Amino acid sequence: MRALRSSVVTAIAVAASLTAVAGCAEKNDSKGGGKGAIEVTASDTACELSTKEFPAGHVRLAVENKGSKVTEVYVYAPGDRIVTERENIGPGTSVEITAEIKPGAYEIACKPGMKGDGIRQKVTATGKGATAERDPKLDAAVAAYRKYVQRQADETLPRAEKFARAVKAGDVEAAKQAYAVSRVGWERTEPVAESFGDIDPKVDVREDGLSDGQKWTGWHKLEKALWESEKISDEDAALADRLIADLKDWQKRVGTAEITPTSMANGAKELLDEVATGKVTGEEERYSHTDLLDFQANVEGAKKAYELLRPVASKNDPELAKELDKQFAAIEKRLDKHRDSDSADGFVSYDTVGKGARKELSDGVNALAEPLSKLAAAVVTTK
Numbered sequence: 001m002r003a004l005r006s007s008v009v010t011a012i013a014v015a016a017s018l019t020a021v022a023g024c025a026e027k028n029d030s031k032g033g034g035k036g037a038i039e040v041t042a043s044d045t046a047c048e049l050s051t052k053e054f055p056a057g058h059v060r061l062a063v064e065n066k067g068s069k070v071t072e073v074y075v076y077a078p079g080d081r082i083v084t085e086r087e088n089i090g091p092g093t094s095v096e097i098t099a100e101i102k103p104g105a106y107e108i109a110c111k112p113g114m115k116g117d118g119i120r121q122k123v124t125a126t127g128k129g130a131t132a133e134r135d136p137k138l139d140a141a142v143a144a145y146r147k148y149v150q151r152q153a154d155e156t157l158p159r160a161e162k163f164a165r166a167v168k169a170g171d172v173e174a175a176k177q178a179y180a181v182s183r184v185g186w187e188r189t190e191p192v193a194e195s196f197g198d199i200d201p202k203v204d205v206r207e208d209g210l211s212d213g214q215k216w217t218g219w220h221k222l223e224k225a226l227w228e229s230e231k232i233s234d235e236d237a238a239l240a241d242r243l244i245a246d247l248k249d250w251q252k253r254v255g256t257a258e259i260t261p262t263s264m265a266n267g268a269k270e271l272l273d274e275v276a277t278g279k280v281t282g283e284e285e286r287y288s289h290t291d292l293l294d295f296q297a298n299v300e301g302a303k304k305a306y307e308l309l310r311p312v313a314s315k316n317d318p319e320l321a322k323e324l325d326k327q328f329a330a331i332e333k334r335l336d337k338h339r340d341s342d343s344a345d346g347f348v349s350y351d352t353v354g355k356g357a358r359k360e361l362s363d364g365v366n367a368l369a370e371p372l373s374k375l376a377a378a379v380v381t382t383k
Helices: 134-166 172-179 181-187 218-230 234-256 261-277 289-315 318-335 354-374 375-380
Strands: 013-017 020-022 026-028 038-042 047-049 054-055 055-063 069-075 080-088 094-099 106-110 120-127
Touching: 013 026, 038 054, 038 069, 038 106, 047 106, 047 120, 047 375, 054 055, 054 261, 055 069, 055 080, 069 094, 080 094, 080 261, 094 375, 134 181, 134 289, 172 181, 172 218, 181 289, 218 234, 218 354, 234 354, 261 289, 261 354, 289 375, 318 354, 318 375
Parallel strands: 038 055, 054 120
Antiparallel strands: 013 094, 020 026, 038 047, 055 094, 069 080, 069 106, 106 120
């Protein structure tokens, strides 16, 4: 997971028209927006909006970062539920986010440096917010993706329980063997998992992502114990039980997540952002160095969402579908170079991957992220 994330909700559909990605920050030479867009001007000290009241329905945010820091922009529903977000907006660049927002009160936050609660503005979506009729193929895609998400949660539990049993038995080596594999289902569907904002900070937070007063629990706390101290304390054993309880909560609730075609598409892009900001850098699995399995799971989850949306996307934007097919194949080929059949997770330890190879992986992620950022717009296009 990213360093800080309070909650996510997919109560609205989001379509994003994004931009080229270079490094970890999005870059776009165009201003974006145009007539009818809410202009969001972000700086290191302000988050200015062109309007704070707008009709519900399709809403476009034209975001321009005039600050010196990479920023991100969030739309929050009451209770700090994240309606939509856009990370890695580089200094001097612009992005456009198109969202389908229900009537109600929200907050728009800019987060210079991508940290903290952000600089917030209260906004109101008014009216009934009527939406366009949906292509039946998209309804089928949503239904199939919902089954996929539930299956990932169902399959995660026994793997996580195996990991937890090893931890509680004090078997460090067995726990190490089970650790990365237990996370695959979570990593494949992380944007949906994060829609339950109270679960994600319990099971997948890193030490540097803790909020003030937050107790560190979950996979990465146990990862540190296993690989850094190589000792399992009574507290760690209790945390293993806590992890299973939290994952059972996720398994029980994941079927209730509100999923839309555009949230699927934007979730796929979020998974690539996860790769760019956490896996390629080696920050996510800084103790176990099992980042490549997480990397693969993120790509697999993104590809699944794309494949389900592809019938509509390829009709509306055949060139985009062709490019996505090409880039998914390319990133899979790059990952294949680092497989290790003798390791527990099927990949070499990421700390053995050199700078050149990491750059190659990063370039592949960026090459896929750019067209993937256009998928949501492609599926909401009516033809």
